[in-house]
Structure formats: structure tokens, C-alpha cells
Amino acid sequence: MNDTIIFGQYIHKNSWIHRLDPRTKLLSLFILMVSTFLISNVYVLLGLLAFNIIIVITSKISLLKFIQSFKMIAMLIIFSTLFQIIFNRSGDILQINGQDLNAFFTLTWLNLALGIAILVFNIVLNKWFKKFGLLRILIVLFLVFYLQTINLGNITLATYTIGLYSTGVMVASMVILRIINLLMFSGILTFTTKPTDMNSGIEGIFNPFKFMRRFASILGMMISIAIRFIPTLLLEARKVLKAQAARGVDFKEGNIKEAVTQIVSLLVPMFIIAIKKSEDLANAMDARGYIPGDPRSRINELHYKVSDIFVQSFSIIIFISIVVLKTQGLV
Amino acid sequence: MGIKLSKVNLAYSIPRNRKNIKFAVNDVNLSINTKDEFIAIVGHTGSGKSTLVQLFNSLLLPSKGQIDISWHNDDIEERYRILGNFKKCKSAHSVGVAPLKFKANTRLKPLRSHIGLVFQFPEYQLFEETVLKDIMFGPKNFTKDKELAKARALEVSSMMHIESLLEKSPFALSGGQMRKAAIAGILASKPDILVLDEPTVGLDPLAKRELLDFLTKLNRVEHKTIILITHDMDVVGEYCNRTIVMNKGMVVYDGSKDLMFHNDSLIKTYNLDYPNIIKTMINLKNKINKPLNVYQYNVNDAFNEIEKVMGDNHE
Numbered sequence: 001m002n003d004t005i006i007f008g009q010y011i012h013k014n015s016w017i018h019r020l021d022p023r024t025k026l027l028s029l030f031i032l033m034v035s036t037f038l039i040s041n042v043y044v045l046l047g048l049l050a051f052n053i054i055i056v057i058t059s060k061i062s063l064l065k066f067i068q069s070f071k072m073i074a075m076l077i078i079f080s081t082l083f084q085i086i087f088n089r090s091g092d093i094l095q096i097n098g099q100d101l102n103a104f105f106t107l108t109w110l111n112l113a114l115g116i117a118i119l120v121f122n123i124v125l126n127k128w129f130k131k132f133g134l135l136r137i138l139i140v141l142f143l144v145f146y147l148q149t150i151n152l153g154n155i156t157l158a159t160y161t162i163g164l165y166s167t168g169v170m171v172a173s174m175v176i177l178r179i180i181n182l183l184m185f186s187g188i189l190t191f192t193t194k195p196t197d198m199n200s201g202i203e204g205i206f207n208p209f210k211f212m213r214r215f216a217s218i219l220g221m222m223i224s225i226a227i228r229f230i231p232t233l234l235l236e237a238r239k240v241l242k243a244q245a246a247r248g249v250d251f252k253e254g255n256i257k258e259a260v261t262q263i264v265s266l267l268v269p270m271f272i273i274a275i276k277k278s279e280d281l282a283n284a285m286d287a288r289g290y291i292p293g294d295p296r297s298r299i300n301e302l303h304y305k306v307s308d309i310f311v312q313s314f315s316i317i318i319f320i321s322i323v324v325l326k327t328q329g330l331v
Numbered sequence: 332m333g334i335k336l337s338k339v340n341l342a343y344s345i346p347r348n349r350k351n352i353k354f355a356v357n358d359v360n361l362s363i364n365t366k367d368e369f370i371a372i373v374g375h376t377g378s379g380k381s382t383l384v385q386l387f388n389s390l391l392l393p394s395k396g397q398i399d400i401s402w403h404n405d406d407i408e409e410r411y412r413i414l415g416n417f418k419k420c421k422s423a424h425s426v427g428v429a430p431l432k433f434k435a436n437t438r439l440k441p442l443r444s445h446i447g448l449v450f451q452f453p454e455y456q457l458f459e460e461t462v463l464k465d466i467m468f469g470p471k472n473f474t475k476d477k478e479l480a481k482a483r484a485l486e487v488s489s490m491m492h493i494e495s496l497l498e499k500s501p502f503a504l505s506g507g508q509m510r511k512a513a514i515a516g517i518l519a520s521k522p523d524i525l526v527l528d529e530p531t532v533g534l535d536p537l538a539k540r541e542l543l544d545f546l547t548k549l550n551r552v553e554h555k556t557i558i559l560i561t562h563d564m565d566v567v568g569e570y571c572n573r574t575i576v577m578n579k580g581m582v583v584y585d586g587s588k589d590l591m592f593h594n595d596s597l598i599k600t601y602n603l604d605y606p607n608i609i610k611t612m613i614n615l616k617n618k619i620n621k622p623l624n625v626y627q628y629n630v631n632d633a634f635n636e637i638e639k640v641m642g643d644n645h646e
Contacts, residue, residue: 236455242390243456246448247516248440248472265468268458272502 009190013060016307018192022201024308028315029189035322036181041331042170045177052184059192066187070180074134077176082141084172091167102163105148109155115144197300199224204302214293221292225281233274240269332365332402333556334387334446334524339396340415341382354394355382357580363387365402365523368556369547371567371588374577375602380560381451383577384526387558388446389413389439402445402523411442444473447522451529453513457501462493462512465501469520480519487519491545507538514542518549525549526558531566543570568592568606568628576601592626608633 017025039045056063070077094101122140126133193201199220206216241249249262325331341356356379363370372380385391386398393415400411450456459465463484470480488494493511496504501512510530518525527546531539547570549555561567567574567588574591576584578601584591591597592605605613612625612633623640627633 239450240456242385243450243453245390246388246443246450247456247469248443248520250440250472265456265458269455273455 009187010194011061011065011191013192015058015060015192017055017059017188019307020192020311021302021304021308022193022197023204023302024304024312025189025193026198026201026205028311029185031315031319033182033185035319036178036185038322038326039178039331040174042174042177044331045174045181048181049177049184052181052188055188056184059188061191065191066184069183069187071134073179073183075137077179078138078141080175081172084168084175085164086162088168088171089163089165091165091170094164094166094169100163102161103145103149104159104161105145106151106159107148107157108151109157111147112157114147118143195227196224199227200298200300200302217294218292229274229277232277233270236273237266237270240266240273333400334361334363335399336361336386337397337399339386339393339398341386341391342394345394354580355379356386356393359383359396359580359582361575361582361585363524363556363558365556366554367550368558368573369550369571370556370558370573370575371571372558372560372575372577373562373564373567373603378577379580380577381528382580384448384528384558384560387524387526388443388448390443390448400442400446404441404445409441409445411439440473444469444520445522446524446526447517447520449514449517449525449527449530451532453517453530454501454506454509456516457509457513460500461498462501462504463488463497465512466497466516466519469516473520483519483521484515487515491515491518507534510534510538511542522555524556524558526560528560529562530559531561531563546570564604565606565608568608576603588628589626612636 036045036048039048053063056066118140122136125136189198202223203216203220206212206219244262244265249265251259251262322331336359339356339359340354342352342354345352372383374380382391386393387400389398389411392413395415397415398411398413400413402409457465459468463481466484466488467477467480470483471477474480485494485497488497491511491514493508493515496508496512501509504512514527514530525546530542530546534542543566546557546559550557559566559571571588573586574584574588575582576591576597583601584594584597591603592609597603598605606628608627608630609625612623612627615637616623616625619641621640624636627636
């Protein structure tokens with residue numbers, strides 16, 4: 001069943017970070033993520049990025065995998081950068097060869113119309129040609145702004161300047177570096193930890209707290225059941241989809257009202273199947289004596305090793321030093 | 332008229348190098364009439380029975396080969412020819428919703444109303460507020476005519492004696508009633524060929540008999556072709572007149588049930604079984620040592636045969 005759907009992003013390799021205890025990984029990466037938010041110095045963030053890259057290289061997972069995950073948030077990065085550059089005007093204006101780095105824009109009716117035309121063209125193009133979506137958006141943005149540097153027509157709507165100010169650039173690069181660092185940390189966790197290990201890690205972390213034990217065991221069981229049932233439910237969804245297709249359901253035709261009926265014809269049976277399956281599972285678990293929070297034996301016991309203690313203390317040292325430096329106003 | 336499969340192959344996943352492809356349906360040649368057939372498809376689990384019947388109404392498309400389907404619709408002959416396509420098939424199965432991805436899907440609608448397919452556990456496809464609405468769902472999709480759909484739903488429900496259920500919620504019914512309502516939902520679109528994937532699994536003996544008798548009536552009175560996938564040899568013996576045996580995706584036997592049960596080696600090779608009546612008759616024959624025709628498929632025939640052989644001297 002697991003051949004059909006690969007859940008999670010776990011990549012099987014044999015490296016020191018794969019062998020670490022999941023509790024260590026969860027805790028230290030959580031600490032490091034918090035420290036990422038504490039740092040507001042671009043150079044320290046760059047250092048952290050270098051540290052991240054070293055971890056990634058030693059984890060034997062291709063750096064390309066991480067870069068692929070940046071694609072998801074590329075839009076976020078582009079817009080936060082644009083936002084900072086356009087609206088943040090404190091600090092000095094940046095200069096190259098004694099010349100200010102700013103551009104004068106004139107928005108005329110013709111510019112506006114052309115800009116809208118380009119946007120519409122891009123949306124139409126998107127329907128037929130799905131590749132290079134990000135690149136196209138960049139080209140569109142460039143064209144829309146570039147048009148405004150040329151004085152077209154004579155009825156001017158507005159004139160404005162956009163310049164590169166030092167604070168804007170700093171804040172933008174800080175935001176980007178923070179996001180990239182966070183993504184790298186979470187990537188390291190998900191790429192090197194199996195969902196089941198992650199789950200027992202979460203349980204293991206909460207286990208020492210007596211009042212949290214029940215909650216942790218329920219949470220852990222919930223997560224593992226959810227993961228386990230994704231392929232099953234997808235299989236069921238396919239069956240229902242086929243059964244409804246045999247009754248003439250076609251998701252590609254019809255007006256909105258018909259489309260809603262057709263989606264309902266898929267959703268209602270799916271909910272019923274899910275509820276029925278969960279009831280059956282609950283009964284089966286009861287029948288086998290499952291009581292949430294009670295001590296249970298497990299196949300894979302978690303054990304702290306020397307490397308775990310080393311990694312854990314290293315992350316705590318980094319965290320403490322960042323907090324200390326922060327109070328001194330250094331990072 | 333009917334369904335004709337020629338050298339049809341289907342693979343759920345095709346490796347990039349196109350070597351060692353595992354075919355779920357392998358070089359199948361079949362022809363099925365639009366009228367008056369009662370076919371049982373038998374074979375052990377994983378032999379490709381369910382995959383084969385999904386090819387009949389193009390819920391799955393073949394990877395290789397050709398499927399011709401034709402029927403008369405008010406004196407107009409409708410013809411469909413579905414050609415196997417490796418490439419399309421691959422993309423279709425990787426997303427799992429095979430035919431819905433194709434533009435041809437709308438054109439496949441008449442085909443799907445002509446060949447009704449009832450999946451295993453069809454009660455899971457019920458979703459409307461009332462049974463009537465659910466039965467109307469199929470014909471409404473196919474004909475786009477609400478009044479006609481309602482008329483057909485009422486007709487089918489009186490045929491299946493489920494009028495009393497029509498205003499109830501489908502989720503308030505018992506398992507057997509749900510199964511009936513779901514089958515009515517398929518029948519309401521008036522298919523000429525009705526395919527049922529293990530329809531009797533999980534039904535009590537009475538409901539099972541009722542359902543099979545109803546299917547027999549459809550076959551005898553309305554001259555519809557019924558195709559059953561089943562593991563129950565009693566059903567095969569008593570109700571069907573043609574059997575198709577599948578093994579590893581291939582059709583290994585296609586012919587009358589009589590010839591199949593006469594063929595001992597076939598039954599043994601493919602782990603099939605005799606109906607209980609035949610088993611009893613064989614035991615009886617061994618015990619009394621008289622020339623008894625053991626191939627009887629229902630209780631009355633068996634009784635008559637025994638009476639004939641024993642004469643009046645039964646002890």
C-alpha cells in the first residue's frame with residue numbers, strides 16, 4: 001500500500017543525523033528555530049545558514065532537495081522583498097560609483113492599461129502553459145515597472161521614486177535568511193526522521209511530565225493513525241469516484257450547482273467511510289486493551305546515546321549564547 | 332451487438348524501461364452479447380476479475396488492444412471503439428482517476444448508461460437525503476431530465492419492491508436494503524448489460540436469494556445480460572449459463588458451466604470448487620454405485636434424477 005503513496009518527506013540514508021534519537025532532533029531543532037527568531041543581525045544569520053549547510057552535507061541528503069522546498073515559498077520571499085524595498089525608506093540610500101540607486105517612475109493611463117494587459121496575458125498564458133510560472137511572474141513584474149520608466153502618453157496619474165535604502169535591504173535580507181534557515185531546520189527534521197519515529201519522539205518528550213502523559217499518548221496515537229490511514233482513505237476515494245463515474249458523474253462538465261452535487265457525491269460517502277472505519281478501529285483497539293496513557297511496551301525503545309547528549313548540549317549552548325549576546329545588543 | 336475485447340492488456344503501472352510490465356489483464360479476447368446472457372466470472376482473488384469488468388464501461392482504459400462496444404438505441408446503432416494507449420494509460424493511472432482525465436469522458440457517458448456497473452459494497456456510494464433522490468441521481472446525470480429520472484426511479488423501485496423505502500434516508504436502512512437501493516440506482520439508468528462485482532457478499536441467505544431471483548427475472552423477462560463476479564459456486568451452478576475463469580489476468584476458460592464442471596483438471600488447477608449439490612451427488616453416486624448424472628444444479632432436478640435412478644426402491 002505504501003508503494004502508491006509516499007507520505008512525508010523522509011529520505012532513507014545512513015548518516016549521524018539519521019541515527020540521532022528523534023527526541024534529540026525535535027528538541028534541538030526547536031531550540032535552534034527559536035534562536036533563529038532571536039537573531040536580527042544579517043551576518044549572524046548568514047553564519048547560521050553556513051552551519052545549516054554543513055549539517056545538510058553531513059546528513060548525505062542532496063542540497064537540491066532543500067532548494068526544491070524553497071520553491072514553495074518563493075512567492076512569499078519575492079513579495080516581502082518588494083514590500084521592503086518599496087516602502088522602507090529609512091537609512092541611507094545605497095550608492096554605486098557615487099550615483100544614487102533609485103528609479104523614477106511615471107504612471108500614465110497608457111502605462112496602467114499596458115500593465116493590466118500584460119497581467120491578463122499572463123493569466124491567459126497560465127491556462128495553456130503551466131511551466132516556468134515563477135519566472136513569468138518575475139518577467140511580468142519587471143515589465144510592469146519598466147514600462148513606467150518610459151514616459152508614455154501625456155496624462156500623468158502619479159510620479160514616484162523607488163530607491164534602495166540600506167535598512168530596507170537589510171530587513172529584506174534578514175527576512176529571507178530567517179525563512180530559509182527555518183525551512184532548512186524543518187527540512188533536516190522531516191527528511192531524516194520517519195513519521196513513526198517523530199511520533200514516538202513527541203510521546204517521549206512529554207512522557208516525563210506526568211500530567212501530560214495521557215495527552216501525549218493520545219496525540220501520538222492520533223498522529224500515527226492519521227498517517228496510517230491516508231493511503232487507505234485515498235484508495236477508498238478512488239473506489240467511490242469510480243462508482244459515481246459509473247453513475248454518470250463527470251467533474252468536468254455542468255454548471256456550478258451540478259458541480260457541487262458531484263463533489264457532494266464524493267464527499268458524503270468518504271465521510272461515512274471514514275467515520276465507520278474509525279469506529280471499527282476504536283472498537284478493535286478497545287478489544288485489544290488499549291488505554292491511552294497507560295504504560296505500554298514498544299518494539300523500538302528510544303535510548304539516548306553520547307552523540308545525542310553532545311548535540312543536545314550544543315544546541316542549548318548556541319541558544320544561551322544567543323540570548324546572552326541579545327541582551328548585550330550584539331546580535 | 333455487445334462487447335468485444337481483442338487482445339486487451341492493462342497494466343496499472345508501467346516501468347520506465349517498459350520491461351517486466353505486470354499486466355492485471357493479459358491478452359484477453361472475449362465477446363459478450365447485449366442480450367440474454369447470464370455470465371459468471373470466477374477466479375481467485377487478484378486474478379483480474381474486477382479490473383476486467385471496469386474495462387467494459389471504460390472506467391479503466393486498456394494499455395494495449397481494442398474494445399468494441401455496440402448496441403441499438405431506438406433503431407440507431409451506437410458504436411464505440413476504445414484503443415489501448417500505453418502513454419495515456421500511464422498518466423491516467425498515476426493520478427488514480429483514470430478516465431476522468433480524458434476529454435473523451437463526456438462521450439463515454441452513453442456507454443456508461445448502457446453498461447451498468449455495480450461495485451462491491453455499493454452501499455458506500457449512497458449519498459443523497461432520500462433513497463428516491465439517490466436512485467434518481469444516475470438517470471439525472473445521463474438524461475438531464477428530472478421527470479424522466481423520477482419515472483424510471485419509481486419503475487425500478489416497484490420492480491425491486493422497495494417502494495416503502497423511497498422516502499427514508501439511505502443511511503437509516505439495513506445492509507441488505509442499502510444494497511438493494513444502490514443496485515436500483517444503477518438499474519434506473521436502464522443499462523442493457525448489468526455487471527455486478529460480488530453482489531451477494533455480506534447478505535443474509537434470504538436477501539441473497541431475493542437478489543439473485545430478481546437478477547434471473549431481469550435476464551429472462553427483460554432479456555438483459557447479467558455479468559456476475561462471484562466466488563460462490565452454488566450461485567454459478569444454479570443461476571449462470573456461461574462461465575469465464577480468470578487466472579493471473581488471463582482468461583483460461585470461457586464456455587458453458589456444464590463443460591466447466593465436467594472438466595476436473597480445470598477445477599483442480601485453478602482452485603475452483605463444485606457446487607454443494609454436485610458434491611452431494613458425487614458422494615451419493617460413490618455410495619450407491621449406480622449410473623447417476625451428478626451434474627444437477629438445483630434441488631428439484633437433483634431429486635428427480637435420484638428418483639429416476641433409484642426407482643421406487645429407495646430405502
